[in-house]
Amino acid sequence: MLWQSHILLAEWISRPINLASAAIDRLAGGDLGQREIKVKNRDELGNFISSLNKMVIDLRSVVSLVRSTSDQVASSSEGLGCECRAKFFSFRTGCSYFAKKCFWH
Secondary structure: OHHHHHHHHHHHHHHHHHHHHHHHHHHHOOOOOOOOOOOOOOOHHHHHHHHHHHHHHHHHHHHHHHHHHHHHHHHHHHHHHHHHHHHHHHHHHOOHHHHHHOOOO
16 A cells, blocks of 8 residues: 555656656757646646746747847848948939839849
């Protein structure tokens, strides 16, 4: 009977650790689409899993913000590049029509 309680205790401890380990491996591989890990533990393991879940959510937010910002920077730089090329072309050739069209963009 005592050995059965040890097995249950080992499973109760190892299951959340194994879930967390698998989630961390997926994160390391770039997978931010994983689901929240559900655990019933209200001890150190439960706190650890809750922190891991929060970290995944925060990482998703950071990645989303970086994507949005990089898209804005790319969009702005395209416009600036066209504007700078147009001014240079107009200055060098004296032809403002093509500069306004920015036809090589």
